[in-house]
Amino acid sequence: MSAADGGYYVPKPTSWPFLVAGGLCVAALGAVLALNGLKPGTWIAAFGAAVLAVFVFRWFARVIGEAEAGVYTPQAERAFRWAMAGFLLTQVALFAVLFAALLYARRYALPWIAANELLWPGFDAVWPSAGPNGPVALEPGMLPGPNQFAPLAVGDIPALNTLILFASGILATWAYRGLLRENRAQLLTGLFLTIACGLGFLALQAYSHVLAYAEFALTLKTGIYGATFFALTGFHALQALIAVIALAVALTRAFKGQFQADRRFGLEAAVWYWHFVDAAWLFLFVFVYWL
Amino acid sequence: MRKLSKAIARRDVQSIGLLRWLTATGHKDIGTLYLVFALAMLFIGGAMALWLRAELFAPGLRLMGPHVYNQLLTLHALIMIFGAVLPALSGLASWQIPLMIGAPDMAFPRVNALGFWLLPFACALLLATLFLQASGGAPAAGWTFYPPLSMQGGLGADLAILAVLMLCVSAALTALNAVATVFGLRASGMTLVRLPMFVWTWLVAAFLLLVAAPALAGALLLQLGDRHFGTQFFDAAGGGDPRFAQHLFWFFGNSAEYILILPAVGIVSQILPTFARKPLFGHVSTALAVFAAACLALIGWGSHMVATGLPPAGALFFMYGAMLAAVPASVVVFNWIATLWRGSLSFETPMLFALAFVLEFTLGGLAGLVLALAPLDLQHHDTQSVVAHAHTMLVSGALFAILGGAYYWLPRWTGRRYDERLGKLHFWLSLLGANLAFLPQYWLGAAGMSRRIPDYALQFTEPNRWSTVGAFLLGLAQLIFLYVVVRTVRGGRKADVRFWEGARGLEWTQRSAPRGFGAGPRTRSPNP
The missing domain is CATH 1.20.120.80 (Cytochrome c oxidase, subunit III, four-helix bundle)
Structure with a gap:
């Protein structure tokens, strides 16, 4: 369904919300470990933040692409x-x-x-x-x-x-x-x-x-x-x-x-x-x- | 670009099994995820409550030390509020708002999914703190996070702060989505005045959440600064003040009470007309009262802080502000009574829960009025009375409304009938259990028993016994609910689309696809 046929665009199933939430969780966990002086914390936080950044970026890019494809009424x-x-x-x-x-x-x-x-x-x-x-x-x-x-x-x-x-x-x-x-x-x-x-x-x-x-x-x-x-x-x-x-x-x-x-x-x-x-x-x- | 257009045009590929739920974006799927998750958290948080009540069954420290007691107490509150009640309301919103306003889905289905998925991750972090006993264990300062007490505690306290920050993000996303859905996606002809009361109350609660969640997030971020980055927001030696944290927390907390109770008011305002077979009396005045209550919620936070030393003018201001909330609450209650007046009442399970809500909401509200009175509050502050009031509003109030809503919409969600006899059994045991658990606490508080203390003087034994028995009854009764739901989903008898003969509203007009309505329906009243 798209703007062309007058319907509201409803996206397909996607794993991005799950991955963004997971990335945020791992980043938070790593940050807490790092704040409490536990060494691997920084790496865990960096990994979580990277996952978060990648999928947030892809998500925004996707929405922009959808907008350009004309699906938004x-x-x-x-x-x-x-x-x-x-x-x-x-x-x-x-x-x-x-x-x-x-x-x-x-x-x-x-x-x-x-x-x-x-x-x-x-x-x-x-x-x-x-x-x-x-x-x-x-x-x-x-x-x-x-x-x-x-x-x-x-x-x-x-x-x-x-x-x-x-x-x-x-x-x-x-x-x-x-x-x-x-x-x-x-x-x-x-x-x-x-x-x-x-x-x-x-x-x-x-x-x-x-x-x-x-x-x-x-x-x-x-x-x-x-x-x-x-x-x-x-x-x-x-x-x-x-x-x-x-x-x-x-x-x-x-x-x-x-x-x-x-x-x-x-x-x-x-x-x-x-x-x-x-x-x-x-x-x-x-x-x-x-x- | 072509690849993208193809991806957009591709038909739904329905994944199966776990993947279906991990990738779900449909508002019904997300709603189901929310509700199932909330039920799971209800049992986990409930188990903590029963453990606490078991400790309080008799004087003396018998089952756990004070530190473990404090941890369970803190986690119980956080899990129940952020893991059970709010997600349950979000689940109802995700299921019902699109159906009730004739929308194809929530405005942002993927954001809806993100709002949900933050919850299990955040609650996992929260619960994980219980297993860190070697480094201080779970947060033990109470869900209010008062410094300087909350500055103690190690890894677990930090994890809890980050987890609650994630929960704030989740709540804000849910609220944004609700606002955008209601303002952007209403069916033609559904003006704001014609919004079904559940949707209206959620809209108001969403605005409260947008303002209140940042206050909690801010309070926690500043505490993180004090804990790890050398700031002195809450330290008098550096010119700060620990009471400022209380102001921030209660700006959130006072609003949170209304955020949790307003959608419950909305649910009850859907159920009562259905089983009275009359439209809601005073639709507009109810809507305005809900709005007024939300405005008062934003200026009532100091009523929680009278005992911590406010200037007299401040204490008076907050006292009158908090007491004024009784006016819109009364408007709503009288409208409900007028709705019932000369209706053709029938008493199915949702109606029983709704009627119990009316009673308990009034009772708990009156207790709140007592606590809001500054001179009386000095007497009742930090006693079991506060526990009783909070639980009357949240358990016999919000939870009962949610359970009533679940029974009310279960046939619509599953297309099947639930077992009415078991539902009624569940209701009566819950009602008995809740009142047996919480009524004695009013008396205990008035007699001077403190809250948040695992031990008490001998003369408080008898009411505490009753309270513990009631709590276990209430907890065990919820297993019946679990059984009823599982049996309904697994194959109850088929139900019609308009299952309740008195039910009005768009959600009962058509059996829709996995998503809500395709082409927008038209409507001219909240009860077409």
Whole structure:
């Protein structure tokens, strides 16, 4: 059954779901063994991850192939859109968890610790803070001595990255408009530039993380500040990486002449994802770097 | 490309034996896999519960040490919630949602299969932890994973965290699929208002899952960070707070209660009209009440944390939020009663389970109201009352609705009749067993017996005996269910497509192929 004869496409039996789940399970098992210092863990995790990667890749390739073969009806496209919206909702919720960790620490945890003179005498709840036993925070961008750390200066890389993401968001929409107007050149240029911005952003984020470790003594272990900082920026960078990959897939497909004005879910999803990454960054910029 | 087109055009090659199930993508096959798996987990988790109850039969440590008790207690909860009840509801969804909305299948059949296959792998990891006694054994901090307690424990605790993360992924995939199916694949004419109540409740529960599952996943990921990567999210020395983990957990946990009970409400709302031979009274108000309950579920998590020290304003906010949930719950219950009012009632097994659900849902809900009251909660916190409330809602509530649903749809699924007498025997023994098991626990809790402790003071002996006897009765009664199902599948007498004369709904209109409907049917009401 296919779009041509008006039916909803129902795929044939396949072992991929079983293999993907199995790969994930083996990867998880290996990761746990490795975390607990058992040697073969890394290899087991790598094997599981490889199985997972291979079949996820084949699965996506297959769905793209099906889309190009024209089996998906408008009904199916609607289902895809709802699924993508639902997926983004889960990612919003995950970000909310991390932001909640940050705001809870600032609004509640630190003042409560500071109020407890018996357990933590002399500790003041001033953000940024690595807690009563952590290193002392300096002004952003200052070079720390022993038992000190400094946050990144907001006017530096974070401000630059905000501009880059802002530009990339406009470019992504411009590329999308290109498809709607059936202007292929605009679509390809826009996507290419969006990806370039995305890669630039990721490179700068990686550099700033290296800088934090090397220059500012700001690490994952720097109390609640380090933990929330790296959790939020790291998770955001991961999302940006996945979104860039999605955009790259969309660019490859567009280059092959795929996507039509009325059949564009793959592109739309990638652009949605990128806008989500953009929007999340605004919150990051304000709450993590600025305030 | 040509190879692919050929692969798409190729006709179904029906594999046989094990391979058929490993490669299944049809919603009925996946639904069956879910249900069989859930039943298996029900027996495994049930065996753990009986072992715990056997320990509590008399005071003193007799069968196991405290550490083993804690492990079994933790695994019992995880297996029952993530391995039995939620998968059973997913199985019902996979079977019924396409049939009830006139869709050919779930929106993404392969994702449906992935959602299922994550479960056996994750539960295998969970159960494997029991065999790691040399390195700390299974997780023993309770299914709530409270730090700093949950920071203890070795390999087993890590495995459990990863397993529950996989279960979160599975739940999110199932929810995504349900949302996409309901919004994308409804038969023409089936507006959202006309959705059968089971489908509507699942839709609402799916949205809750999409928001709540990430909260649990987040809580566990942060714990993994604290355990192995040197972060201090839950460590006051680094400026963190262990209570934040409780906030995250209960944001998930409070929603999870509704995720598990709302589809059960939906099942009962399908069964009662069938056996009252009347349409559901107040279809729209029931639907709105379900939606309202879900909204309240998202802002009620702190009602579980009153005793851990919330600011008074917070405690009051969560108290009123949790108590407000009684309003939509009452709307639903009164609508059920109005549905029964002057109906031509008959009392087949599904109806008995549904009626018991109405009673127990009300009883357990009232107990929940008591626990939600902040001043009373301080008295009842961490006592057997909480155990009683949770189990009234999950066993006499969700499980009874699932069993009722299974009896209700079994003739539709298998095309065969089940043994009504054995079904009724199963019901009465379950009802007796469940109440004998859980009612004494209310009293024990009010009298001050703690939960999660393998030993107790002498004066609690008598009610604990009754509770243990009831638990064994309840457990053994489920063997009857297993027997009934096997016998029905193996060759009960043939059943008509519309097996129940009072049944309305698309699922009863045609005997469909292994997949659901081919060309979409049209409908103008939830009860065509």
